[in-house]
Amino acid sequence: MSSTQTTEVSEPRVVHLEDLKVMVGGQGGDGTLTVINLLSHALKQIGAYTYDTRNVLSRIRGGHADGVLRASVRPILSIGDGLDVLVAFDEEAVEVAKEQLLDHAVVIYDNSHSQLKTVLKPTVKVYSAKFGEIAGLELKKTLLKNTVSFAVLCRVLGLADQLAEEAINWRYARRGGDVLQSNLQALKIGFRLADQLGVKPSISFPKTEPKQGLIQITGDEAVGMGFIAGGGRFYAGYPITPASEILEYLQANLPKFNGVALQAEDEISAINMALGASLAGARAMVATSGPGQDLMTEGLGQAGMAEIPLVIVEVQRAGPSTGMPTKHEQSDVNHVVFAGHGDFPRLVVAPADASDCFYLTVDALNLAEKYQLPVFILMDQALGQNTQTVPEFDFSRVNIDRGKLLTQADLNRISVYKRYEFTEDGVSPRTILGTPDGFFQVTGNEHNEWGFVSVDRINRAKIMRKRMLKVEAAKKDMPRGRVYGDQDARVGFISYGSNLGPILEAMEQLGKQGFKTKFLLLRSIYPLLEEVQEFLESVNTAFVVESNLTGQLAGLIRREYGYADKIVRINKYDGSVFRPSDIVSQTLSQLPRNGGE
Amino acid sequence: MSSTQTTEVSEPRVVHLEDLKVMVGGQGGDGTLTVINLLSHALKQIGAYTYDTRNVLSRIRGGHADGVLRASVRPILSIGDGLDVLVAFDEEAVEVAKEQLLDHAVVIYDNSHSQLKTVLKPTVKVYSAKFGEIAGLELKKTLLKNTVSFAVLCRVLGLADQLAEEAINWRYARRGGDVLQSNLQALKIGFRLADQLGVKPSISFPKTEPKQGLIQITGDEAVGMGFIAGGGRFYAGYPITPASEILEYLQANLPKFNGVALQAEDEISAINMALGASLAGARAMVATSGPGQDLMTEGLGQAGMAEIPLVIVEVQRAGPSTGMPTKHEQSDVNHVVFAGHGDFPRLVVAPADASDCFYLTVDALNLAEKYQLPVFILMDQALGQNTQTVPEFDFSRVNIDRGKLLTQADLNRISVYKRYEFTEDGVSPRTILGTPDGFFQVTGNEHNEWGFVSVDRINRAKIMRKRMLKVEAAKKDMPRGRVYGDQDARVGFISYGSNLGPILEAMEQLGKQGFKTKFLLLRSIYPLLEEVQEFLESVNTAFVVESNLTGQLAGLIRREYGYADKIVRINKYDGSVFRPSDIVSQTLSQLPRNGGE
Amino acid sequence: MGVSEVPKVFTPQTPIWCPGCGDFGVLAALKKALNDLKIPPHETILVGGIGCSGHIHNDLLVYGYHSLHGRLLPTAIGIKLANPRLTVIAAGGDGDGYAIGGNHFLHALRRNPSIVYLVMNNGTYGLTKGQPSPTAQIGFEGTKEIPFEPILTALSIRSTTFVARGFSGNQVQLQFLIKEAIQHANAGKGFAFLDVLSPCVTYNDTYAEWRKSTVDMNADKSFDPTNRALVFERVLNTLQEGKIPTGLLYKGESPSFESMQLKDPASPIATQDLTPAGKIEEFKKLIARYR
Amino acid sequence: MGVSEVPKVFTPQTPIWCPGCGDFGVLAALKKALNDLKIPPHETILVGGIGCSGHIHNDLLVYGYHSLHGRLLPTAIGIKLANPRLTVIAAGGDGDGYAIGGNHFLHALRRNPSIVYLVMNNGTYGLTKGQPSPTAQIGFEGTKEIPFEPILTALSIRSTTFVARGFSGNQVQLQFLIKEAIQHANAGKGFAFLDVLSPCVTYNDTYAEWRKSTVDMNADKSFDPTNRALVFERVLNTLQEGKIPTGLLYKGESPSFESMQLKDPASPIATQDLTPAGKIEEFKKLIARYR
Ligand SMILES: Cc1ncc(C[n+]2csc(CCOP(=O)(O)OP(=O)(O)O)c2C)c(N)n1
Ligand SMILES: Cc1ncc(C[n+]2csc(CCOP(=O)(O)OP(=O)(O)O)c2C)c(N)n1
Ligand code: SF4
Ligand code: SF4
């Protein structure tokens, strides 16, 4: 058939990889992410750990879009460097991927629109066919080219046809007969094309039994699940990339637990609804990204001043302003730590992988109620939207601590109940609406212990200190950071969030080049804990790695602990995640002459 | 007449003061601030420099309210310590003032409701009469008690009756006949009561010719005037204490200059209206306080990202949240410097007195257009609302620099016009709407030089740097700080805004006690300038003085320059301004053993 | 409350309002209505806005919350959804509700949550010293904008179920309206919107004017408060005659927000047992699709 | 534009919309209207919202501004006041305008600035992948809220002067309406509000449905677009019959915002000479009362 063609390459030998990187690229709406999703499922069945990222535009159809899937025999949290396979629905995708293609790479190219013109290394094998045109002709749906190409991809990787079929079933079974059937047919067409193209397995990944107790999940979904497990029952949001998935997850699942997830008219409404629900006694949360967070600033201060427990998820995207909605960045540290007029208490935790997303959400709910303040869960686009393989969450580890929440029985035992009573740790006993003897006045105006407006100077100074005391008190409960690498290395990294994976891999590469390093992964961003000082004391050079231009985390650390002479910044702010190689090269180029020793 | 009474004090001798402090206190609605205003005008006529503060509740009538007026033969910017005269409309006012009354103090007390019960030092002279009752009986308007008491006050201070009358005329002439007449009558009643009470001048202030070229004005009004002089023609606001006066000033005066000052439906609308007007070519400004600033956060980022010139006045009040709307604080430094997601350029200038308010507003307008970004004018309640005596503004010093604003003539000379062209200093040429060849696309999305949405990685990194470059470039134009005191002192103060006055007086007092000090008054808060480092280098101890709990400015300085070992914080956060004595005592108690040397 | 002599909880405050302020009448009528209807105080939450009016929650022995300026409705909705058993009353000013809070007003009308919304409408921003609000008459403090008429806008939302206007100078009518509103909301019928003309004697003393211009639409027996289009027309015409329509102006039916959103309104979210112990199996089902 | 071959300024972009998106029809009609009316491009500013629809400003050679989500109206009003000579067209989505931007919509209707407001109404949030907007029909993506009807709400504001609805599938009518809207605004008559049914073929393909359910109210000669109450009733009834009223639905008179706010609308703020030199005497008058 003239629509298929294969470039001749000398040896048809199979490359065995324990670490496989596949990109699928095309135009928005081509279904590139679907192919990633299907392959990811199939690879999990043969025992792989997977991780994927998306690179899409803020438009629904058209414009370059791609996804990268990495599979490994070890847990991974980065897309790594280089590409082994590329599925390209157009020339642009090949252009985008070109630089990353490894010598042994295989390219599967849809030439429905045009023959491939890009010149690739001669060692790269290319299979071309009119996937889209054929799907359009045979199935009346050009879009099924994604499933067609998936079939060819599976053959290139030597995956059993049955595994591919299973992936299709897994994904489309719920969608009903028609969709499932046409996708199964598309798969068959794909296999036929692969035969016609003479596709031989040229890249193979070790096949083992699927590992038990692992799940593939995004950070956003993990937060949603953590919220439900942690007793969260009221969620209000407003659609925004890359946090909408939390709204969607909770709209689908919270009702099962008799909870509610609302789409408000805007973010201001969302946060105030959540404040109301929290006041009534529900564990409440909102989630948003930068622009929505701006609008929530006033509500944040209200939670701080009125001492209303609230969890706020901030999934950072590339700012400022509308910025690049679908792109990765970590440039809202300053905002979550400092936004809002006046001094008020808040906490900021930062999960680094999907497990953290689950468990730290539970922690955040507890912290919010225990210390009666707003708690941020600071995430980033890559953490929120990328799918990764992590151990199944252990629900038996979930513990709910509502802090000083008085029931009527508790109230019977005391003679006076003041909502804002002065206490040693700054935390006053709280009641929920409807408690017969628990009447309160809660307000964002300055107030006395009863909650009545007060501008008395002595009261003011005292109650300001009371509120801030809670940040100190909370330190003991804040999630500790994790230290990786060589304990006695004198070169260190400090970072958080989705940088975990790239940094660990960079450290491995640096290690191979003879550089000993260690790494403090922060999980409490505000307040910073003593661990930061200890770590800084223990190194000569600390690279603070973050996806932003101005070094916001580095600035925060300098503000709290000084050490300006030791702190060196590694920043990326082009909208893409760190690759291990970015960190290696920036480390080497910025390392003091003596190698940091 | 039995309604008047005078406590007997031994000597009727006159105390001569070159520095006079008068408090007028009562319930909200008693017109205490009116008495302050009248006296302030009268004292100006005899050559005094005046300064006043208000202490009112966030309610319209009732609750304690007072004003303090200070008059001096020298320029002053603080209420100082102690009180020479108290006019009290109720017992509570006496209670509030009691501690501050100096030995020679005179109290004028309205006993319409009750006889004075508070026990005062025996040296304090008290004149009591039923000012309110009498005004009610004779003029059918109890509220005229304020003018009645003003007459007695003038007699106590030995001010000519004619001076008092002139003050009444000055204040009420515009208000029309009735109001003016009844106040003049009230004044007469007051003189009569003073006679009956046997009031003798017991405190005197040097009488000279009124000093020419001085005005009494608040910071808010000075900003309004600076805006008009600096070519500002579009203002949008929403009422909020203590910034409403700017809206009111501009609504009254901007139309005279063919400009417009709007009251929007909220602060979000206000800032977006201003962005629109600026885009069209008008010099535009908004003003607000903490809660409104929270809501303007997203608009702020838009100005930064889309590079739209905008001036934002932030008159800080006691936060967080609704807080204490009428009270003083300086706790929004973190917010103005760091709020908003993503990294974008902004500038923050901080005037310290009414002159600064005028001139720095002009500067801010120039900076905003020259660097095409949002510029904050950071004020505080005391600076915004207190009336002070400053030299008349020199309009001939006003210079308007619109930066790279291309006219059609300019456009005729170039072949391509790109709104976001890359340039050396990061500033791209700008056009205003309606220019025949000046078409642009302006957007808060990331964009290329044309202003079209772009997520190209190379462009992204480059244009992020371009925008931030402007902050560096602007340093040369930012208002410099001022250094006061002893050049070679090793103990220094760093502060800004209305703390200028109290610190200067504290330094004088410290000087008398043998402590040499100096003081860097910051007028650029962001970016901080090299002057900060130089100053820190030159001292052993730097007290950072600010009205907030957490030391926000101190934190900012540590973040930029380190010196954690030298920086000591002096904070006040009870809603009242610093008095010189607060600073003296905190300095002495925190000064290292060796006196900071 | 407990039996102790010394109160166990806060003692309501004396209002901060100027003598003669219309809000005193609103407070009085509200107290009367709550008493007459025997609403349990501890199951009542009064959400105040920011403004003179917004301080009302301090003056009653019920649960009180002082929300952000303009945000009382989302807060009240959050409360109602978390615990539909509560009597939820939002009360604030016209600046609060129709200026900065206008969007929440629109969407609350549309969603129809079963809460009472009392607006103390004085045509001005009292607490910030008398600027014109969206309902200010043209010319007041130099305003040049046509006043907003919340009644018409409420009628324009097809899911409104209770639209009324009272006058703080007419206690009998006001008490009746507040009672009706509370009963409407507490029966789960939806959003009870009650605009109350409440003069600001300090900055915009409209007592005399409003005494003259208010008309009780319910006095006319031909007035049918269930015909939306007709009510719209009558209200519009009355306004055009320079009169202000008051009374229970519209009553309709539409599902309440909480009945639509909650799986089991009878079992409040807020009082659920959250311990994970008994739910582990259910939780595990969440995991299944990620395996 | 200049005479050079290479364009001196930006070249309009190809729309980012999905093939078949209703917004193409809106863009086409807008282009036609601007051309037919010979509006000078450089005196025209198109303010886009945030959403698929909001990208429209990239696709024409006029001045373009991409505002914040929901904030296109305040921006457009700021522009108009600064320079009333400009043709100011705000164009965005229904999420942008009726959800997050609802308050600005209300107050723009009330203030009546002479700008055109085009809403590309598709009942969904296209750009964030298909969540229900306030105008979504019940059941769409699980929504349980009664849809917002902007036409009724616009009618409820007594100072509205131009209320219309088009359908991107009816080019003839849409071109007519856009032209009318631009002429209304450019004659300084006030706010020209035009809701355009513009299907989102990807998430909420309502083409077929809307082709059936739209009715051109102007086709009925008895329809009088100047009687507010009657229009309200007719629109309400039409909706209750399951039909969607389109056409020029209301036209009235009320002073425009810029005519009320500006001292001299003929001399735009934006193009004033700001040099202080000639104004020193006037400035000094400001000082007088502070002496
Ligand atoms: C975000 C924000 N902006 C402005 C204010 C200042 N503010 C306090 S009360 C008020 C208006 C009050 O008017 P209204 O709601 O009519 O209440 P009233 O005092 O008339 O009862 C304003 C603008 C604020 N508290 N928060
Ligand atoms: C403050 C803020 N919140 C949320 C978003 C995310 N967002 C972008 S477009 C959009 C909705 C778009 O819907 P609509 O206005 O109807 O436009 P359409 O795409 O349907 O044309 C949202 C919620 C944002 N940009 N800013
Ligand atoms: S200012 Fe007006 S609204 Fe406020 S309390 Fe006084 S009378 Fe009432
Ligand atoms: S997603 Fe919908 S609204 Fe957006 S471009 Fe596609 S069809 Fe149009």
Ligand SMILES: [Mg+2]
């Ligand atoms: Mg009001």
Ligand SMILES: [Mg+2]
């Ligand atoms: Mg839409």
